[in-house]
Amino acid sequence: MNDGNYNDACSRITLRVNGAAKQLDVSPWTTLLDALREQLHLTGTKKGCDHGQCGACTVLVDGRRSNSCLSLAIMRDGAEVTTIEGLAEGQALHPLQQAFIDHDAFQCGYCTPGQICSAVGLIREGRARTPDEIRELMSGNICRCGAYPQIVAAIEQAMGHEEGR
Amino acid sequence: MTTHVGERVSRVDGRAKVTGKARYAAEHAAPDLVHGFVIGSAVARGTITRIDASQALALPGVLQVFTHENAPRLARGDKRWRDELAPPGSPFRPLQDAEIRWSGQPIALVVADSLELARHAASLVRVEVAPAPHETDLEAHRERAYKPPPHERPSVTPPSRGSADKAFARAPVRVQAEYRVPVEHHNPMEPFATTVVVDEDGTLTVYDKTQGVQNVQSYLTTIFGAEAGEIRVLAPFVGGAFGSGLRPQYQVVLAVLAARQLQRSVRVALTRQQMFTIGHRPTTWQRLSLAATRDGALAAAIHEAVAETSRFEDYSETVVDWTGLMYRCDNVRFAHEVVALDLFTPMDMRAPGAMWGVYALECAMDELAVALAVDPLELRLINYAEHDGNEKRPYSSKELRACYHQAAERFGWSQRDPEPRSMRDGDLLVGWGMATGAWESTQRKASARAVLTADGRLAVASATEDIGTGTYTAMTQIAADALGLPLERVTFKLGDSALASAPVEGGSFTVASVGSAVDAVCRELRSKLLKLAQQLEGSPLARLRPEDVEFIGGLLRARADPSRALTFAEVLHRAGIDHLADEVTTRPSKAHEKYSRYTHSAAFAEVKVDPELGTIRVTRVVTAIAGGRVINPKTAESQVIGSVVWGIGAALQEHSVIDHALGRFITHNLADYHVPVHADVPDIEVILVEERDEIVNALGAKGLGEIGVVAVAPAIANAVWHATGKRIRELPITLDKLL
Amino acid sequence: MNRFAYLRADDVGAAVRAVAADPSARFIAGGTNLVDLIKENVERPTRIVDITRLPLGEIGPGERGGLRIGALVKNSDLAYHPEVERRYPLLSRAILSGASAQLRNMASTGGNLMQRTRCSYFYDTTTPCNKREPGTGCAALGGFNRMHAILGASEQCIAVNPSDMSVALAALEAVVHVTGPEGDRAIAFAEFHRLPGDAPQLDTNLRQGELITAVELPALGFAEHHAYLKIRDRASYAFALVSVAAALELQGGTVTEARVALGGVAHKPWRDREAEALLVGRRVALEHFQRVADALLQGAVGRGANDFKIELARRAIVRALSHAAGRTSRDDARR
Structure with missing residues (x-):
C-alpha cells in the first residue's frame, strides 16, 4: 500500500453470504444494505430508515448483529454475512422463524427479518435471561405494527424458556 | 373438523415473511432498472425561479432530471386529480408548476442508473426560490378557522341538540378544559416506494406501496390520460401503512412519469426523512365542556375542535361527533372547524378523528368524575348510551358493558384508591386510568372471484390489500369454511388492480366488505357444485335438500349417510368440466340504514411515575374489545396489541415538531420522532368480548383495525393524573411536563 | 451523499x-x-x-495499574469485557445505555469519542447551522431546542455531545492516546472535547491527521460506589436529555473522592472539580448532594424548550449521587 493508492472507482470484493462466496463490484460509498438488496437481490434485508434508527436492516456480520445500512460494503470485504434468507435449512425453518409464526410476532412483516436476525444475535450473545433483558437488548429493532409482546414471547420460545414458565 | 373461522390460525403468508421472500414495492426486479431520487423543497412557500441541473446531468449514468420545466403536462382540472379519497379542493400535482406549497414538496426527480448515483446527483442540483411568507402554526392562526365543506359523510358534524350552552350554565357540576395534540406521522416501517416495470408491449406494471391498488390505478390512468389496460397496479405485500397508503403518494406519479418519458423501468423510493413530507395526523385544538347533575347524569356536552388542513385541500375528520354518540345526553353542541396552513394535506391515520376526539372527551369525562367524586367507570355506566343520540337510532349491537366489566375485573379496578398520588410501588407513584373507545363499523361494496379446479383446489381473489392486517389469512379461512375445504387447498390473491373490485384497505371495513364477498362467492360455488353433483347420473346425492348435504374436507356428503359422498374433483370430472368459477358483488343490506353500527372498547392502564424525575412507564394495559364475530383471534389480538402500542406512543412520545420559523417538520427521522421500542411495551392483555350482530353483515364481523387504539391514550393520560395529581392536557406527556 | x-x-x-x-x-x-x-x-x-x-483492537493492562483500551475495541466488547465489568462497571453501564445492541457491535471506542452532535438542525442541510456551515447562524437558538445545551454553550452553537460512554470516561478521568504527524501525545479526557465558543465546527482538540490509538483508564475505577443515570424520552434507544455519571470513594461513610460528569447538557461531558470538591471530607447526605448539584448548574441557561433540563439535571445529580453512595435501594432509573 502507498498513500496514493486511493480507490474511487468500483472495487471487486468478496463476501461470504449465507455460506456462499459472492464477488461483487462496489463503489466506496455502497452500503452493505444496498449491495445485498440491489446487487444480490437479497431483498429480505430491509431498508426502513437507512440511518441506524430502526434496525430493519439488521444482518449478522461474522456472527454479530449489525446495521447493514451503516456498513460500507467495501469495508466488509472477506466477511461472513448471514441474512434472513440464510437462516432456514432447506424447508426446515430456523427455530426463531417458526416461533415468530407460532406467536404471530409480526403483522406487515417489514421489520421481521431484522427482528429475527437481531434475535439470533441476541441469543448468541447470551446476555438476555429475563423478558426485561430481552426487551432492552431488542430495542434497536422498531416494529411499527407493535408486535413487541409477541416477539418477546417468540424469542423466549426459541431460547427454550417456554417450558419453565 | 372443517371450521376455520374463529380459530387461532397462523398467518398463511407467515412463511414468506419470516424467510424474507415476501417482496415489497421497492423489491421487484426489472431488466435495466433505473432509480429516481426525489428532491424536496427547502422552504414552505414560494416560487421556484431557477433550477440548475447541469452538474448532475454531466455525470455519466444520470439520465434525466425532471422538474416542472421539462416534465410533461398531465391532466388539467382538479377533478381528474381527485383520487377516490381526495377531500374537496385542488389536489397537489407533482412537477406541474413552479409554486411551492409546503416544505419538502417534491420539486425534482433525478433519474440515474444506480440508486447511489441518483442520490449523489440530487445533491448537485441547485434550486433557486423566491420565498413567500408561510404560516404553519395552528394556535397562531385559529382566528382564521372556517367550517370545512363536507367530506365523505353527508355532514362533517351532526346537528347540535337541545340547548347545551344554557344547560351547561345551569348545571351544578361542570368541567371545561382545552386539549392540545400534535401532528403525528404514520411512519410505517416500509418507506413509500414504487417500481414501474415497462413491459415489452409498453404497458406498465406498477408495484406500489398502497392501500388501494384500484384507487391508484384509476388515478394514474386519469392523470396520464392512459387506457385502463395500459397500467396495472400491484401491491402483494405492504410494509404497514396505517392510512398513509389510502391516497396515491407523489412518488408513484413521479415513477410513472419517468418510466413513460424514458421508456425504462424505474424505481422511486422515499427516504425516511421524506416520509415526513407526506400526509399526517393533523394537529388539533379542542375544548370540552361537560356538565352533570349531582348524581352524575350528563346535563350538557359541548365539543369544539379546530384542526389543520392544507391551503389546497379541505381535509377534515370526525373529531367531535363522539361526544354526542358515546354517552346519553340531551343537550349537545358540536363545532368543528379547520385552519388552512402551509403544510401538506393531512391524511387519515389509524382511527382518524376518534383518536383525538375521544382522547379529549375521555379525559374530560375523567375530570368530571373527579369533580363529582364518582368512580370514572361508574360515571360511564351512569351515562351509558343505549341508543345513538346523534342519529336517533338503535345500535346493531353494543357489548360495551361487557367490555367494562370484563376488563375492569381482569385489571383489578375495584382495588383503585380514587385519591391521586395515593398508590405507590416503592418510591414510584402508581396511577390507574381508564377510558372508553368507539369506532364505526361499515361495509362497502366489494367483489370477489372464486375458481374451483378439478384438482379440488379453490382460488379466490379480490383487489384488496393486506397491510399487515391479516387479510390473506382471514379471507382464506372464510373461503375454506364456505366450501368445507382444508386451508391448504385454498389460496387467496389480493393486491392486483386487475382482480375483482374492492374498496381501499382501510376504515376497518375489509373483513366486512371483502369478507362478505368472499363468503358469498364461495357459497355460490357451493350451490353450483351441489346442483352439478345432483345432476350426475346415479348421483348418491340426488334429491337431497341442500341442508341435508355437508361440505367437508373436499367432499359433498349426505349428513344422514356419510357413505353417500362425492369428492369435488369427482363431480367436476364426471360433469366433464375442469373448473367452476363465479364472481359475486356484495353490498351493505338495507337494515344498515335503521341501525348505528359501531365497535366499542374499554382500556385500563397502569403507569408508574418517578415523582422526582417525571419519567413515566406504562406497566400494564388491559383492554376489552367488542367487535362482533372474530374471524381469527390470533391475528385479531395482534391488531389490538399493536393498537395499544400506538396508544402508548400517542400518549407519551409521538410528536412531529414543526419549526414555525422554517415552516418545516424538524423531528423528521426515527431518532427524533420517537415511537415505542421493545423496552417501552409491557405485557398487554386483550379480551375479545363475545358480541353477536346479525345486522352488520352476513359474517357478523365488525372490523378490528382501529378500535383498539381509541381508548388507550386517554386511559394513560388519566392514569398519569391519578399517579401525580397533574392534569396534562397536551400530548405527548413527556417528563418535562411533570417536573 | x-x-x-x-x-x-x-x-x-x-x-x-x-x-x-x-x-x-x-x-x-x-x-x-x-x-x-x-x-x-x-x-x-x-x-x-x-x-x-490496524492493530488497535486489544484491551490490556495500562501503565499505572489501569486498563488500556485499543481505539478499535467495539463498544459491546468493551462493555462486556470481564475486567471492565469488574473494575469499571460505571463505564460498562454507560456504554450499554447508549444506542442499540447492533450499533454497539459496530461502533469503536475511538469513534464513540468522535461522535458528532445529534442536533436536528445540524442534520438538516436546508437549515442554518454554524457547526455544519460556519457563519450561517444557529436555527436551534430560537427553534426546537429540547435536546440542547444548558451549560457552556455560545451564541454560535447550543449543540450537545450525544455520547454516553464519554460521560463515564470523563468521570473516570481517562486519558486519550493519539498519534499524529508530529508524533504521539496523551490528552486528558477533560481536554479532549471542547466548548463551541466561536468555532462550533470543532468538536475536539485533535489536530488534523491525529488518530486516536487508545483510551487509558486510571487504576481508580469506583467499582463500589458509582451510578450512571440516563434520562430520555423513551425507555431505550434514545439520546439523553440528561445523564449523570457519579462516582464516589468512601471511607467509613465519608467521601474521599467524588466525580460527577453530566451528559446531554453541553458540547462536551460536563464536569466541575470545584463542585465535586464540596463533597470531599463530608459524610454522605442529601444536603451535600444538593449543594454539589447547585454548584454544577451554576450559570446554566435554558433556551426555551430545554429550560426544564436545569431542574431535571439538578434532580438527576442528586439521584445519581444518592445511588452511588448506596443510599437508595433502587437500581438506576431506566431512563
Whole structure:
C-alpha cells in the first residue's frame, strides 16, 4: 500500500453470504444494505430508515448483529454475512422463524427479518435471561405494527424458556 | 373438523415473511432498472425561479432530471386529480408548476442508473426560490378557522341538540378544559416506494406501496390520460401503512412519469426523512365542556375542535361527533372547524378523528368524575348510551358493558384508591386510568372471484390489500369454511388492480366488505357444485335438500349417510368440466340504514411515575374489545396489541415538531420522532368480548383495525393524573411536563 | 451523499499521513456516525481512510495499574469485557445505555469519542447551522431546542455531545492516546472535547491527521460506589436529555473522592472539580448532594424548550449521587 493508492472507482470484493462466496463490484460509498438488496437481490434485508434508527436492516456480520445500512460494503470485504434468507435449512425453518409464526410476532412483516436476525444475535450473545433483558437488548429493532409482546414471547420460545414458565 | 373461522390460525403468508421472500414495492426486479431520487423543497412557500441541473446531468449514468420545466403536462382540472379519497379542493400535482406549497414538496426527480448515483446527483442540483411568507402554526392562526365543506359523510358534524350552552350554565357540576395534540406521522416501517416495470408491449406494471391498488390505478390512468389496460397496479405485500397508503403518494406519479418519458423501468423510493413530507395526523385544538347533575347524569356536552388542513385541500375528520354518540345526553353542541396552513394535506391515520376526539372527551369525562367524586367507570355506566343520540337510532349491537366489566375485573379496578398520588410501588407513584373507545363499523361494496379446479383446489381473489392486517389469512379461512375445504387447498390473491373490485384497505371495513364477498362467492360455488353433483347420473346425492348435504374436507356428503359422498374433483370430472368459477358483488343490506353500527372498547392502564424525575412507564394495559364475530383471534389480538402500542406512543412520545420559523417538520427521522421500542411495551392483555350482530353483515364481523387504539391514550393520560395529581392536557406527556 | 475515495490503511503511520495531507479526509472505523452523516450531506469527505485493519483492537493492562483500551475495541466488547465489568462497571453501564445492541457491535471506542452532535438542525442541510456551515447562524437558538445545551454553550452553537460512554470516561478521568504527524501525545479526557465558543465546527482538540490509538483508564475505577443515570424520552434507544455519571470513594461513610460528569447538557461531558470538591471530607447526605448539584448548574441557561433540563439535571445529580453512595435501594432509573 502507498498513500496514493486511493480507490474511487468500483472495487471487486468478496463476501461470504449465507455460506456462499459472492464477488461483487462496489463503489466506496455502497452500503452493505444496498449491495445485498440491489446487487444480490437479497431483498429480505430491509431498508426502513437507512440511518441506524430502526434496525430493519439488521444482518449478522461474522456472527454479530449489525446495521447493514451503516456498513460500507467495501469495508466488509472477506466477511461472513448471514441474512434472513440464510437462516432456514432447506424447508426446515430456523427455530426463531417458526416461533415468530407460532406467536404471530409480526403483522406487515417489514421489520421481521431484522427482528429475527437481531434475535439470533441476541441469543448468541447470551446476555438476555429475563423478558426485561430481552426487551432492552431488542430495542434497536422498531416494529411499527407493535408486535413487541409477541416477539418477546417468540424469542423466549426459541431460547427454550417456554417450558419453565 | 372443517371450521376455520374463529380459530387461532397462523398467518398463511407467515412463511414468506419470516424467510424474507415476501417482496415489497421497492423489491421487484426489472431488466435495466433505473432509480429516481426525489428532491424536496427547502422552504414552505414560494416560487421556484431557477433550477440548475447541469452538474448532475454531466455525470455519466444520470439520465434525466425532471422538474416542472421539462416534465410533461398531465391532466388539467382538479377533478381528474381527485383520487377516490381526495377531500374537496385542488389536489397537489407533482412537477406541474413552479409554486411551492409546503416544505419538502417534491420539486425534482433525478433519474440515474444506480440508486447511489441518483442520490449523489440530487445533491448537485441547485434550486433557486423566491420565498413567500408561510404560516404553519395552528394556535397562531385559529382566528382564521372556517367550517370545512363536507367530506365523505353527508355532514362533517351532526346537528347540535337541545340547548347545551344554557344547560351547561345551569348545571351544578361542570368541567371545561382545552386539549392540545400534535401532528403525528404514520411512519410505517416500509418507506413509500414504487417500481414501474415497462413491459415489452409498453404497458406498465406498477408495484406500489398502497392501500388501494384500484384507487391508484384509476388515478394514474386519469392523470396520464392512459387506457385502463395500459397500467396495472400491484401491491402483494405492504410494509404497514396505517392510512398513509389510502391516497396515491407523489412518488408513484413521479415513477410513472419517468418510466413513460424514458421508456425504462424505474424505481422511486422515499427516504425516511421524506416520509415526513407526506400526509399526517393533523394537529388539533379542542375544548370540552361537560356538565352533570349531582348524581352524575350528563346535563350538557359541548365539543369544539379546530384542526389543520392544507391551503389546497379541505381535509377534515370526525373529531367531535363522539361526544354526542358515546354517552346519553340531551343537550349537545358540536363545532368543528379547520385552519388552512402551509403544510401538506393531512391524511387519515389509524382511527382518524376518534383518536383525538375521544382522547379529549375521555379525559374530560375523567375530570368530571373527579369533580363529582364518582368512580370514572361508574360515571360511564351512569351515562351509558343505549341508543345513538346523534342519529336517533338503535345500535346493531353494543357489548360495551361487557367490555367494562370484563376488563375492569381482569385489571383489578375495584382495588383503585380514587385519591391521586395515593398508590405507590416503592418510591414510584402508581396511577390507574381508564377510558372508553368507539369506532364505526361499515361495509362497502366489494367483489370477489372464486375458481374451483378439478384438482379440488379453490382460488379466490379480490383487489384488496393486506397491510399487515391479516387479510390473506382471514379471507382464506372464510373461503375454506364456505366450501368445507382444508386451508391448504385454498389460496387467496389480493393486491392486483386487475382482480375483482374492492374498496381501499382501510376504515376497518375489509373483513366486512371483502369478507362478505368472499363468503358469498364461495357459497355460490357451493350451490353450483351441489346442483352439478345432483345432476350426475346415479348421483348418491340426488334429491337431497341442500341442508341435508355437508361440505367437508373436499367432499359433498349426505349428513344422514356419510357413505353417500362425492369428492369435488369427482363431480367436476364426471360433469366433464375442469373448473367452476363465479364472481359475486356484495353490498351493505338495507337494515344498515335503521341501525348505528359501531365497535366499542374499554382500556385500563397502569403507569408508574418517578415523582422526582417525571419519567413515566406504562406497566400494564388491559383492554376489552367488542367487535362482533372474530374471524381469527390470533391475528385479531395482534391488531389490538399493536393498537395499544400506538396508544402508548400517542400518549407519551409521538410528536412531529414543526419549526414555525422554517415552516418545516424538524423531528423528521426515527431518532427524533420517537415511537415505542421493545423496552417501552409491557405485557398487554386483550379480551375479545363475545358480541353477536346479525345486522352488520352476513359474517357478523365488525372490523378490528382501529378500535383498539381509541381508548388507550386517554386511559394513560388519566392514569398519569391519578399517579401525580397533574392534569396534562397536551400530548405527548413527556417528563418535562411533570417536573 | 457525496462520492469519495477509499483507502484501506495497513499501518498507523500510513493512515495518519493520508489524513494529515488532506483536510477533507476522514478516518472510518465503525462508521455508525460518519456514514450516517455522509448520507445526509452533512459530512462531505473526499477521501475516507479505513482503519479497521490496524492493530488497535486489544484491551490490556495500562501503565499505572489501569486498563488500556485499543481505539478499535467495539463498544459491546468493551462493555462486556470481564475486567471492565469488574473494575469499571460505571463505564460498562454507560456504554450499554447508549444506542442499540447492533450499533454497539459496530461502533469503536475511538469513534464513540468522535461522535458528532445529534442536533436536528445540524442534520438538516436546508437549515442554518454554524457547526455544519460556519457563519450561517444557529436555527436551534430560537427553534426546537429540547435536546440542547444548558451549560457552556455560545451564541454560535447550543449543540450537545450525544455520547454516553464519554460521560463515564470523563468521570473516570481517562486519558486519550493519539498519534499524529508530529508524533504521539496523551490528552486528558477533560481536554479532549471542547466548548463551541466561536468555532462550533470543532468538536475536539485533535489536530488534523491525529488518530486516536487508545483510551487509558486510571487504576481508580469506583467499582463500589458509582451510578450512571440516563434520562430520555423513551425507555431505550434514545439520546439523553440528561445523564449523570457519579462516582464516589468512601471511607467509613465519608467521601474521599467524588466525580460527577453530566451528559446531554453541553458540547462536551460536563464536569466541575470545584463542585465535586464540596463533597470531599463530608459524610454522605442529601444536603451535600444538593449543594454539589447547585454548584454544577451554576450559570446554566435554558433556551426555551430545554429550560426544564436545569431542574431535571439538578434532580438527576442528586439521584445519581444518592445511588452511588448506596443510599437508595433502587437500581438506576431506566431512563
